[in-house]
Amino acid sequence: MACVAVNSLIRTLELEFLQPEPRPILQQMEIIPFNKDLIQSLHAKLGFLIQLFDESRMDDVKAIKDLETKLRDVAFGVEDEIELHVVDLEAFRDLYESELFRGADEEMGEGDTEAKKTQHSHRLSHVLQQGIEDIDAIKEEVEKVMMEYKHVIAMQGSRETTLDDEVIPKSDDELVKMDGSGSSTHASHTEDIMVGKNNEFDTIMKMLIQHPSKQREVVSIQGMGGIGKTTLARRVYEDSSTVSHFDRRLWVVVSQHHNKRQMLLGLLGSRDNVNSSSYEDLALQLYQSLKGQRYLVVMDDMWSRESWNDVNSCFPDDINGSRVLLTTRVTEVATCIGSNNNYFSHQMKFLDPSESWELFHKKACKSQGVEFETIGRPIVEKCKGLPLTIVVVAGLFSKLNTLDEWKNTANALISSSTSTLDDEECWRILSLSYSHLPHNLKACFLYLGVFPEDYKIKANNLGRLWAAEGLVKAFKNESPEAVAERYINELMDRNLILVSKRSSCGRKIKAFRVHDLLHAFCVREGQNQSLLHVAGESDSNFPQKGVRWIRVSFEDFDISALHSLSKHCRSIFYFLEWHKHSINLEFFSLLRVLYVTHQFHLPSPIVHIHLRYLWLIGARHNPHDSLFSNAWNLQTYSVYGPYTVLLHLKFPQLQYIHCDEFFGAFPKSVHQNLQVISGLQASHCHQESLIKVPYLKK
Structure with a gap:
């Protein structure tokens, strides 16, 4: 699936090159002005191409699948090159600012400095130009496949095809229609529907x-x-x-x-x-x-x-x-x-046909017309009375708007279903519902696999993780938090998550879980797409190439093998309470998310300049020295343990910061993006300090 790679690259371009306050070393080396046109061109082309994939909805056409794989590899490759380049630039700055290098620099002329700037600018130009060429080539191939397919459909003179060949154009905005409350207008999910029990x-x-x-x-x-x-x-x-x-x-x-x-x-x-x-x-x-x-x-x-x-x-x-x-x-x-x-x-008994239909009708929330029942009854029959598959399929059908869409999706379910309901048949039904998700929502749904089975997921934390990974994209004046809330509501409306806790008013989802079958689907699909590795789960599942997300929730894992995945890894999720060894973070130079739920030893010194999300409980020393010196794009910082200096408030992307207790004076300069700050002492809470953060919500 290309969406994870493309959205991630788009967000990296925005954070590194297109934000009002880019990383200081990039400004010092004057790299952005030299490449501005290329950066904006690649950014626009990526956005157009992922929209083209979303609108084609030809998920089961092999040519489209192959092109998505090609796009994923291109996007990941370009992002790797860009972020490694930034790592080299920061290393160059550290060397340049060291006393040793200052002494050597006395003999260097202005021309040598300019030569360095030109060298780094041309290096980025080459990466961007090659990326644009590859994206243009993929775009041409996608349009060619779409034209050929449309020609075939026109020749057939009918849309009575199966989902394997269908084109269903839809955008995120069309699929998610919200009312003023932030909840979907078509259904209420305040409690589980008990049918036939x-x-x-x-x-x-x-x-x-x-x-x-x-x-x-x-x-x-x-x-x-x-x-x-x-x-x-x-x-x-x-x-x-x-x-x-x-x-x-x-x-x-x-x-x-x-x-x-x-x-x-x-x-x-x-x-x-x-x-x-x-x-x-x-x-x-x-x-x-x-x-x-x-x-x-x-x-x-x-x-x-x-x-x-x-x-x-x-x-x-x-x-x-x-x-x-x-x-x-x-x-x-x-x-x-x-x-x-x-x-x-x-x-437990399976639902009988009458009970199955009652559950499907309640969850699909469609009027009882002749066409609805004629098409729906055979679909429900193929679910074999299993409530989970009934509600997931009902969630899928609640999003289809036309009779043709109902017919084509129904044909796909009915034509290839087996006579018995086993795990694989259940899996196939879940895969069909997954294939109908918009690309952005697919990425966010698969990301649920980074948490252990039955983990209680806090909606706010997940939204910040999605944002850090570049998986949520705001439209117009919509904030990333609003997009994340919208996506979570959409997953709920499709019956893909189980709400655990709501806000006091009942309108906002505070926490949720994922059914173990759906969680297993996210894990397996994430592994198949070389996105996720669960350390220690199974040696046979060890990836042959790099992955983006690593979850450690089993005690027995090969630490050296895990380090071999560090080249492309962006996120580490560590859920072990007691551990035999800690991951050496020095290998993970491109790390952007570190999520640790128990005591974790941080080796020092380490610099993670791409860090965007840090969640640590019980760190053994102040992580400032090892993780923070150049983490210019840090968005979320939460550490339970040592005191934390308030200097972290200088980072321009920082929105959420929490510590048991801060020490030191409130800094003179605080970036205005900050929305949540927790752990202040009483001496910090006065007008002179708080007026510096006008968008503070909590």
């Missing part, structure tokens, strides 16, 4: 509350991914009868790659000092908090007996009717862990 709800409630057993019983809900296990468990968990019956209720998501310490932390919630406690201490705290209580513990998405064995002893049995409710797609898990009596195990 009333009987199953009653069954589970009987096991939890009405059954006479006073022993601690383990109740299991089992079924394939996407069948609604979590939705049913959540409805039971939040029911008023459940709330009144149990003294304590706890919920934890286990997931396929469980972490026993994280499970305990999840069950304990936000209790004081738990983050620094050992596993044994946490287990004891949990046991003591449940002792003597009638409790309900939900363990969602359990994959193995080991995950149960890690916490089983933490759940006391006081013969008072306590229950543990687990959801799993693995029958063996339910059989081995669940109470011996089969009464406490429930196998």
Whole structure:
């Protein structure tokens, strides 16, 4: 997919060359005036070409796929050359400003300095010119393929073709129509729609509350991914009868790659000092908090007996009717862990045709006309009663505006569906819905794979990450934050995310999760497109060429192999709490995003001049020396740990800054883009300082 590469390059051109305050070394070397026309030309051509791909909507035409791959490689190659050039320029400046070089420079004349400027200007010119030539060649090929295709369609005299050959022109603006509230006008997603589950709800409630057993019983809900296990468990968990019956209720998501310490932390919630406690201490705290209580513990998405064995002893049995409710797609898990009596195990049922149609109709939000039902019924039938595929396909169809689009998409679903619903068939249905996303939204959706499975994603943080990666582009007077909010609403409207938390007014999404099947899709698609590598997940998935995003969420990974991916890597996401070794960031000279959720050792000194987003918890020393000296394009800075000097406020792109506590005087010069600042002392909060940041929101 070319969109990630093209949008990233467009944003790099804007940040390095087209912003009002470009990097000082670029101004000193007078590189921008020399190349201004080439920069603007490449910027415009890239924007036009990605729009051309978006409007063609010929995602399954092989020639278009090949051209997208070619465009991706060109865009990534140009961006690599530009950013490496900037690295060399900063190194040249450091050398030039050193005392040693100052002494040597006494014998250099003005002509030598000008020669250096010319040399660097011509180097950039060559990169830009070659990029423009390659882009022009791709544009000609795309237009040729489109003309040939349109000719074929005209000869056929009909649009009754499958989606594999269809052209559906749409832009981002056409696909996303918003009302004043910032939410989609066509649907409300304030809560999950429960269809056909009333009987199953009653069954589970009987096991939890009405059954006479006073022993601690383990109740299991089992079924394939996407069948609604979590939705049913959540409805039971939040029911008023459940709330009144149990003294304590706890919920934890286990997931396929469980972490026993994280499970305990999840069950304990936000209790004081738990983050620094050992596993044994946490287990004891949990046991003591449940002792003597009638409790309900939900363990969602359990994959193995080991995950149960890690916490089983933490759940006391006081013969008072306590229950543990687990959801799993693995029958063996339910059989081995669940109470011996089969009464406490429930196998989820697929929706019947009537229930499937009801769910599809509610989610698609289309009027019940003859054409709607005639086309929709066969589509719903192919979903085989699996709720996840029904709602995802409904989200797709809610965005189609004409009868022809309905027919063509329906044909694509029906013609190649198999008679049974397995993981691959479910995957194919998800792929079809993904193929209908606008290119920008595709990139943002795939980016969700950089987070671990079942990770609670904060919308504001994600929006800033998208912006740092260049994946969101504002239109007219729209801010990147507004675009990110619009994209998140669009993903919700297409049923591709699960909303976890809303603002107090209910209009804005604050946090969300991704269903594990959709998350797996993002990971696999990101790997297939050489965008994402998950360190330690599988040796067989190790990329043969460079990737842009690296996620570390498994303890066992080859650190040397990971360093081999550093040449093209732009983002590192580090989710390990305890680690055997730290990544040597010195290898990652083009790093723009560093997202670390636990204590992380930063070697020093290191200079990351392209850093745009820094999120560190528990850094062992002030990261200013190692990461900040020339991070001119820094946009987000959040460090939980050491004190931070306020000098960081000088960066022209900085919008969000957080630290436990700042020290030093408020700087005389603060860039006005700053919108959020957290961690100020009382002495900083006076009119003389705050008047310097007129756009401050929080």
